[in-house]
Amino acid sequence: MKSVDARCLLCPLPVIRTQDAVASLQAGDSLEVLCTDPGAIHDIPAWCRVHGHEVCDINEQEDTITITIRVGSP
Amino acid sequence: MTEKRKAVALISGGLDSLLAARVMMDQGVHVEGINFYTGFCVEGHTHAIRKKDRDRPKRNNALWVAEQLGIKLHILDIIEEYKDIVINPKHGYGSNLNPCLDCKIFMVNKAREWIDDHGFDCIVTGEVIGQRPKSQRRDTLPVVARESGADDRLVRPLCAKNLPPTRPEKEGWLDRDKLHDFSGRSRKPQMALAAHYGFEDYAQPAGGCCFLTDKQYSVKLADLWATRGKREYELDDIMLLKVGRHIRPGPNYKLIVGREEGENRFMEGYRKRFVHMLPTSHSGPLVLLDGEPDNNDIELAARLTARFSQGRDAERVIVEVTGKNGESRALAVKPYPAEQVPASWYL
Ligand code: SF4
Numbered sequence: 001m002k003s004v005d006a007r008c009l010l011c012p013l014p015v016i017r018t019q020d021a022v023a024s025l026q027a028g029d030s031l032e033v034l035c036t037d038p039g040a041i042h043d044i045p046a047w048c049r050v051h052g053h054e055v056c057d058i059n060e061q062e063d064t065i066t067i068t069i070r071v072g073s074p
Numbered sequence: 075m076t077e078k079r080k081a082v083a084l085i086s087g088g089l090d091s092l093l094a095a096r097v098m099m100d101q102g103v104h105v106e107g108i109n110f111y112t113g114f115c116v117e118g119h120t121h122a123i124r125k126k127d128r129d130r131p132k133r134n135n136a137l138w139v140a141e142q143l144g145i146k147l148h149i150l151d152i153i154e155e156y157k158d159i160v161i162n163p164k165h166g167y168g169s170n171l172n173p174c175l176d177c178k179i180f181m182v183n184k185a186r187e188w189i190d191d192h193g194f195d196c197i198v199t200g201e202v203i204g205q206r207p208k209s210q211r212r213d214t215l216p217v218v219a220r221e222s223g224a225d226d227r228l229v230r231p232l233c234a235k236n237l238p239p240t241r242p243e244k245e246g247w248l249d250r251d252k253l254h255d256f257s258g259r260s261r262k263p264q265m266a267l268a269a270h271y272g273f274e275d276y277a278q279p280a281g282g283c284c285f286l287t288d289k290q291y292s293v294k295l296a297d298l299w300a301t302r303g304k305r306e307y308e309l310d311d312i313m314l315l316k317v318g319r320h321i322r323p324g325p326n327y328k329l330i331v332g333r334e335e336g337e338n339r340f341m342e343g344y345r346k347r348f349v350h351m352l353p354t355s356h357s358g359p360l361v362l363l364d365g366e367p368d369n370n371d372i373e374l375a376a377r378l379t380a381r382f383s384q385g386r387d388a389e390r391v392i393v394e395v396t397g398k399n400g401e402s403r404a405l406a407v408k409p410y411p412a413e414q415v416p417a418s419w420y421l
Contacts, residue, residue, distance in 0.1 A: 016149050046134060
């Protein structure tokens with residue numbers, strides 16, 4: 001699975017990194033995003049909703065948040 | 075059936091661009107949103123940094139707008155290219171270091187490149203004649219259209235009736251009669267239109283969409299340029315100007331004093347790149363020293379750090395000082411008396 005490291009970046013940069021990574025993926029592919037800004041827990045799912053991607057999991061461990069996304073059809 | 079016409083709307087997260095996009099959608103135009111991240115945006119950061127702001131609902135207003143409209147939103151990172159706009163604005167600054175007119179031209183130009191690449195027909199903004207003193211005047215709106223290269227492909231649905239017809243109107247797929255004629259500083263027409271569409275809970279930014287309209291922020295940025303002897307910045311510089319108290323006792327260094335837990339935590343991430351201080355005998359803020367302080371400066375900075383700690387009235391406060399090489403030492407200092415800190419040191 002492709003992974004994006006957006007740790008230590010503040011929103012909206014984690015969203016932008018997610019957007020750029022998704023651009024090179026196909027529908028059905030999965031992507032894992034690592035981040036530390038708690039704002040991303042809100043913003044990445046919001047971005048996914050407007051683009052029709054699915055958030056499969058949000059996992060918070062210590063300071064790192066891992067968000068797993070499945071890419072929707074364009 | 076003819077293919078749907080397509081417009082890209084500049085979405086700031088505020089009410090005007092929300093309405094402008096909605097008005098286009100009403101006429102059956104396919105709309106997608108574009109939002110620019112310059113590094114100075116108020117959006118996003120403060121809630122991550124400051125604890126008091128963290129109690130408010132966390133949301134990115136541009137994404138919230140896109141959700142309300144049911145449109146896609148593309149967020150573009152323009153941090154690097156934007157530097158030249160802030161440093162050398164051809165049309166000058168507004169009341170602070172906000173280069174609003176150049177900024178608008180730049181963003182509309184970026185949107186023009188985007189529509190050319192993506193086969194869209196026009197660009198939509200929420201601009202209103204007379205709404206803002208510099209960037210939204212009758213004489214500056216045409217400047218934005220012209221210098222961005224968007225020309226008659228730039229549609230301002232909220233004040234279109236006060237402007238010459240745009241290409242979509244001339245081509246007949248946008249009905250001018252259904253566009254608006256707002257002008258001036260009043261927000262009432264926008265609020266009425268919001269009520270008409272049933273929009274509630276939209277963001278109402280006070281000054282503008284970015285920190286450059288903030289007086290205090292501009293003072294700190296001007297100080298950064300003056301003391302470094304060059305008008306340059308990196309993303310980290312402008313992020314750090316958003317947090318802490320900035321105190322400059324001398325041209326060669328300044329202190330950035332965390333004001334609360336959220337800021338201290340944010341500054342932690344920068345600690346290794348600065349000489350930094352933390353009181354250990356009493357609780358107190360993390361302090362970063364930006365610049366090249368000498369030993370006397372470090373002593374003074376430790377006393378100022380002690381002044382912002384719980385030990386401000388104590389005889390002695392122990393302050394741990396860590397250099398950029400990671401080596402720490404403890405300094406026992408007398409807190410600087412609050413009333414003796416010259417007002418001119420506060421940026
Ligand atoms: S307030 Fe900031 S983002 Fe908005 S137009 Fe002015 S310079 Fe640009």
